[in-house]
Amino acid sequence: MRATSKWLSGSSFRIVFDAVFHKEFVGLKSDKRLRWRTWVLVAALALVAQAPIAAEWVRQWLPLAKDGIHDPKSPALEVLQDPAAALSRLPADRVGNQVNWVAALEQGVINPRTNILPETKVRILDTDILLNLHGGTPIVRFPHRQHTLWLDCSNCHEHLFQSKAGANKFSMERILQGEQCGVCHGAVSFPLTACARCHNTPRNKPLPAAAVRGS
Amino acid sequence: MFARLVILVALGAALAAAPAEAEYADVVLNNRSEKEGVRAVIFSHWFHRIRFRCKVCHDELGFKMRAGANDVRMVDISNGKFCGMCHNGQIAWGAERCDLCHSGRSGLKSRIHGGHETLGPGRW
Secondary structure, three states, X not given: OHHHHHHHHHHHHHHHHHHHOOOOOOOOOHHHHHHHHHHHHHHHHHHHHHXXXXXXXXXXXXXXXXXXXXXXXXXXXXXXXXXXXXXXXXOXXXXXXXXXXXXXXXXXOOOOEOOOOOOOOOOOOOOEEEEOOOOOOOEEEEEHHHHHHHOOHHHOOOOOOOOOOOOOOOOHHHHHOOOHHHHOEOOOEOOOXXXXXXXXXXXXXXXXXXXXXOO | OHHHHXXXXXXXXXXXXXOOOOOOOEEXXXXXXXXXXOOOEEEEHHHHHHHEOHHHHHHHOOOOOOXXXXXXXXXXXXXXXXXXXXXXXXXXXOOOOHHHHEOEOOOOOOEEOOOOOOOOOOOO
């Protein structure tokens, strides 16, 4: 499949080039022209379909000079790393930075520091909480482990969420407006367009026994 | 004519797929910078989270998780607070290298950038 699409894309450029400059069209009989038109159509379709055919997902990152927020004249651009140089080596995702940050941690591709102050206690909790138990969308199985790999308890408790299971009232509207889970999801961690990553547990099957029931 | 039309459609579709935004979760800090005559600060979450977990800055260093909510002054940084905890010439470049952080184009407001982000009164 890959070889076919490569061949198609290679020759399609020549066909498209010829077509644009009428090289092959001039002086041809009408049935031949029709055949060429078919080829041009096939080539154009191959161009459009190329990305999903040739590779699972081609990740691209804009260089800092073209990202719309850095000043292209800033001397920093000669020093700072471009996103592609770092992110292309990390496990792929389709959303956000196009990096699966939790996988990057778990696979040991990165090992970011947990603390700077030696006296800081690094806390990890491995308890899953089931949320949205009475809603219409699939149940949310919230994993503390993946969250505490990155965050400290105090980042979410008690000002965003009470620690007592069942005590919190969640609202997608508030989340979409950047409150609750939306403080991070939609801003820095995977975005809210990835519904099924949180709404990940079917309602019509037995609930995972190890998980704690929340609200 | 027919061929040109097909080609244009194909090229249009190819170009439309290209990204056109700041990197996801880039933060602009400009509460004070441009008023004080320097470029706005661009903070890249992607660069920092490769090296530090969220809890380092958002717990130990005390950065609130809301773009624009942190009143960061250069005097604090020079005294080892906020960015100055690392940007001290030991862990990362020191505060005297102004241009490396103050690198934003003019007229930017303090906010978080990148695609997919939510909007609403909950955001700063």
